Amino acid sequence: SAEEQAFQDRIDRGEKIEPKEWMPEGYRKTLIRQIGQHAHSEIVGQLPEGNWITRAPTLERKAILLAKVQDEAGHGLYLYSACETLGVTRDELMELLHAGKMKYSSIFNYPTLTWADMGAVGWLVDGAAIMNQVPLQRTSYGPYSRAMIRICKEESFHQRQGYAIMMKMASGTPAQKKMAQDALNRLWYPSLMMFGPSDKDSVHSAQSMSWKIKMNTNDELRQKFVDQTVPQAEYLGLTVPDPALKWNEEKGGHDFSEPDWSEFYDVLAGNGPCNKDRLGARVKAWDDGAWFRDGLVAHARKAAARRTPAAAE
Amino acid sequence: SAEEQAFQDRIDRGEKIEPKEWMPEGYRKTLIRQIGQHAHSEIVGQLPEGNWITRAPTLERKAILLAKVQDEAGHGLYLYSACETLGVTRDELMELLHAGKMKYSSIFNYPTLTWADMGAVGWLVDGAAIMNQVPLQRTSYGPYSRAMIRICKEESFHQRQGYAIMMKMASGTPAQKKMAQDALNRLWYPSLMMFGPSDKDSVHSAQSMSWKIKMNTNDELRQKFVDQTVPQAEYLGLTVPDPALKWNEEKGGHDFSEPDWSEFYDVLAGNGPCNKDRLGARVKAWDDGAWFRDGLVAHARKAAARRTPAAAE
Amino acid sequence: QEALFEALLRIGDSTLILAHRVSEWCGHSPVLEEDIGLANVALDLIGQTQMWLGLAAEVEGKGRSDNDLAYLRDAWDFRNLLIVERPNGDFGQTLMRQFLFDAYHLELLSALMQSADPRVAEIAAKAVKEVAYHLERSSDLVIRLGDGSEESHRRMQDALNDLWPYTGEMFLSDDKDVTLAAEGVMPDPSSLRAKWDAVVREVLDEATLSIPESDFAHKGGKQGVHTEHLGYILAEMQFLQRAYPGASW
């Protein structure tokens, strides 16, 4: 339609779309799915790292980790707000998450098993997230773009902190070094999966790219991530768990093994190491907290009634 | 009455009273209170020691502690059975406990704070319990007397195990020795309280003694306990936390300080360190387990109905 | 030798961690008879742990004891099945976990009694009677609660659904399993499946419970990749040995 053409022209010119402006239903829906999923990932993402807060090995590390997990909750807040500008409430989004009708990033279905995972999550998982998110700062939807700008700033800080933990571990005692290598072994392929399936198997991509909701292909970003991460691993003295990994002079990037995509689809389907525990923890938190939320609503009603006694009659 | 006189004569002759035989209502009630309280003490008594099973320092110690706590549950079982012969059910007794209408031994309202407490509880608490129980093997009520005979055998085994832990601790590292002394410091006076208030303040005593439900006065037993325990503490190289403690040649026993009876009455009134936690844990176990007990009853009904189909019609 | 060491850890760590979980119920179970019954199971499992880890330490030959293995390894060196580290949940979850494990445990021990290694066969022969009783007890309760009240049925079915994905790991073989099976020291885990299936299906049928259809299997425990729960178990279990190194208890 003409409306759609005008909309696409605006995007092509690099204009930002703002909440009250006209947009195609598909654009709105795709954005809700994408931003909502990102928001859910932030809050579910509190759990694997939250798992080590009470066991952080020093007071400084505990404080840094607490601050990081707090930032993630904050990112969830920005993103839910961005999503709400599209006409869906946070509670609706939560319900969809709890009913299993919306996803969160599958990476959070892997367990955090040693302290080195706090380093590897920051280094690899936040690293991959940033790789995905930096281009989204230029996404076409205004509130989303602005949320991404704030988030990227904090995420790169988190990534540096994660790398600093890896440095400590990799240059520590033999046990610490072993922990660091073990964390890399377990998290390498799941991190590669964070960019989604190979372009040839990826649905929705073309439309999302023309709408500037998606800025790069999955394979482009994955390649970039590998090329950035491999020298960092070398600097740490750790070995990337991929015997096929090799610099390819011709393409100016690394050749590397694909992750096991059957595992990816399994985890997506609910059969990951922690799917049930993660979603179960969120549902329990929500259900156990119902009285708290209801209590606050009840108080607000009473307070309002006291302010305008007429309303109470 | 003549009946009462005949009953008292039997007791005086050393005869045992058996369940179906006539007995004064007061005798029955006093026995229910005393045996029920003793049964409750066994099951609440699982908690302070159960607190260290998952943290026992070696596999052998863990096994010994598990076996001990299991024995306590077993003692509870004998005693509830003995009590049931007096016309009250175990469930009724449980409800009285949970409603705070029946007591358990106040000693279990003290926390177990270090591994040495596993030694001190065996040595002092079981030691005091045995001192109370040995004479009760000769009590006038048959089922109670027989239960006490079984229990005393196991308890003295527990006491030796407790003392063995104390030996290890007292001859161990400085930290272990300190733990042992600390446990003695905390548990000495509560153990003395286990014999009940001083004879001059003790109610029900005379009647219970003539019925041979109570065989010795509180003060007699307390003196005996002190005289037995002091040399054991000396052998361990530990100091009884009582500066007034002294051998009195004339009376052939130790002089010692009375425990703080106001603390005793406070704890009895519910204001001990763990009263709420202990009773709360038992009530929670009972409430959480309701579906389990109901399920078993439902199954038994179904099974009975299947056996005699007529009953189901 | 190294394969045998690992295989012994797989058994001994499983009995140790299950004993830990079971013993958490001490004093908190729904009836006094269960307090006694569970303590008895935990006690048997600890005794078996002492034998398996004792033999593992001997096979390793580095001067470590059963206690050293139990108290001074971190999670990644543990080789227990994931199912035994699952949280206790309600009593139904605990019972179902016990039943599913007991049925496997009994088949395993029965096979181990034929081990070419007499030390292994001897331990298995000692443990098998205890475990036959564990299975008798847990089967009986699973049947009564599955075919009990509506609520008890629902809870047992939920427990089965939650735990089923943790049973597949019992029957997965890796290189070490293959090596030891070839030597006749240990059975190939996959060879235990048919009998386990038969026992489990019979009991669950009688309990009126439905076996979940998914055959997804959590795995990793046997290779030292555990759930997030194990770290907490060990922090608690090992505290005294860690905080007071070298002390004798």
Added chain:
Amino acid sequence: QEALFEALLRIGDSTLILAHRVSEWCGHSPVLEEDIGLANVALDLIGQTQMWLGLAAEVEGKGRSDNDLAYLRDAWDFRNLLIVERPNGDFGQTLMRQFLFDAYHLELLSALMQSADPRVAEIAAKAVKEVAYHLERSSDLVIRLGDGSEESHRRMQDALNDLWPYTGEMFLSDDKDVTLAAEGVMPDPSSLRAKWDAVVREVLDEATLSIPESDFAHKGGKQGVHTEHLGYILAEMQFLQRAYPGASW
């Protein structure tokens, strides 16, 4: 000197253990805003712990660090108030514990700002703003939930009843308190009671909650005699430092 060391532990251990309890909620609270709010409180308390235990280590003069004090002492060497080691319970219990402690904490820090020891006064001055905000936040929520729905009122009243017996310890003085009060380094704990009472009563009144009548007070934390909960907290918190002694993180 020894009295000062002890007094600093009493403050620093209380902030440390409370931070631990609060941080257990991370990712599990009833709304996202509370996840953020609680993490913030925990973060402030950890920062304060570093200062208090850092100064304690300096005063002790035995070459220990704040981390050594936090990670390498067993329960009996901890000096925190018992209230901070109470289990989190439902969110109402957590909030009520926070409120009762915040009100005390603010009075304590206000007094410490006048300390004759400038190092103490300096830390107090840094912490007092954070804690004023904690109290503002917890008071507000206690009022809204106490005067909220029937259920939220009931839960807050239950929380108050359960926790009230743990408030008395805040105001008990022992020899060490008396010594330091005489030197003007620390306030006499009993001197903080009146203001605390006033603040707490005002908030609880507005929250329509009734203060329990019993004045029974649990005590012992300040002397190292704790509840059974502290041992479990430390086993978890200290695991890495205990299991990998001497490593740098």
